[in-house]
Amino acid sequence: MRTAGTARYALGGLGVLLIGIGVRLVVAEPDPAGVLLWLAGALVLHDGILAPLVLAVGLLLVGRRHRGTLRGALVVAGGLVLVTLPLLVRPGEPPNPSALPLPYGRNLAIVLAVVAAGTTARVLVRRRRERAQRDDGDAEGAGGAGDGGAGGGRGDGDD
């Protein structure tokens, strides 16, 4: 126990040391206040805007059937949109013809369409499986099979 405690303090101490190195490097910059502003800005942007927005979208899914699948689809789509957004809204011309050469708006639309199609297919398959299970269950007098099964991902608990 004592060694675990020591290791824990050593790890924390190492962390503080690295933070110190980073702070020294930031302070040595010509405009440390600008860095601080952007650090705080990132925090505010996330905690004040992005996270509440995501939670609000999450509220829309409460109690829906296939909530897990829909949530997964939104996480996938959200990740793709975030990664592509800078490419779409970046002001000015790309610095050279080989930078940002792709039609990103069109490509994002294609990828999101694939996500939507995959989600729809998954919902349909699950719906059919549920119906089959229900029919089986009626025949055997047993309720819907609980969990487990194909690793393809159960767990769309509709809470």
Next chain:
Amino acid sequence: MDVMTLRPRPTPPSAFRPPSFAGRLHDARTATAVGRWLGAAFAVCFVTGLVSHYLQHPPDWAAGRLPSRPVWGYRLTQGLHVATGLAAIVLLLVKLWTVYPRLFVWPPVRSWRHALERLSVAVLVAAALFQVLTGLLNIVEWYPWPFSFVPVHFAVAWIATGSILLHLAVKAPEIRAHWGRRSEGTLALPAEDVRDRRSLLLGTGAAVAAVTVTTVGQAFTPLKALDLLAPRHPDHGPQGLPVNRTAAAAGVSASGLAAWRLEVTGPRPYTLTLAALRAMPRAAARLPIACVEGWSVDAHWEGVPVRELVERAGGRPGRDGVRVVSMETAGAYRVTEMGADYAGDPLSLLALTLNGQVLSLDHGFPARIIVPNRPGVLQTKWVHRLEVL
């Protein structure tokens, strides 16, 4: 620290009532399950970032000893750096979603220790968000901030990594209690959340996979057909190869090259015309151009081995380094240096052709450096002078 334990909480005055969260999965098991992947991603980014930093800005004692092998070393580390950083965007946001309710714990500060812990978490979150945001904007070459990207991304990487280590130390008991599916803390959580949690983790994994598959082709060329959303594509650029700095941007023009000569200094200095350089014994190499911004492409290069040029100037290949001077009028990389290992590597070329064609102006005509395991910015183009050191 003790959000998971139920204890009577003081009721805040109604005017300041923080939001309450009825949703599930804002728990330590979910945080641990996502957090360890996020931690691994940040570790990869930190290490690969350091690799690039010290290859580009080696301390004096190491400058002459950097290894020119493996050939694909820089390509791998920088491809990983950016791919992992992109994956970390998804992981970070899911992790923060999981722990978001803790932002509103009441009372906001219970003790000095609690205040310090909250401050350290604020530093961690700010630094982590800052790193993925600045990294993401850097790869699209968008610099809306008042500071210089490279040194600040490097500096904040230390803060982010340090805060992660500190966070791991602070949370160690909770992490241990929620590490496995059968860990004591995990089992104490509502059993009905298990399926829901698995579903969330699957969704997160799918998002990481989707982001990776649609971008990693910019470095991992077998997947280039799926490179739909990356800032670069291996096939897009002059002579089918991307560039970072065009001749126009570097202030190099065809007319300015009319009187081009290659000057090589050393114990026995000499000057070569382009025809004389072309007449020297040539070698070929398949080497990647790999950019710190995460894209890379293999190409077939032909030219005169740097070691031949060094030897002809009376230098000792494998023991002497080389300073390379470009014709570009300005820029941080107009003059670069390579250590003895690079200069002595038989694959290191003063290249004259790319994929069987004479170099285009944007790729460094008439001659450019191409060396294994080196950052793209140090593969100096428009070379007109080599100094044996």
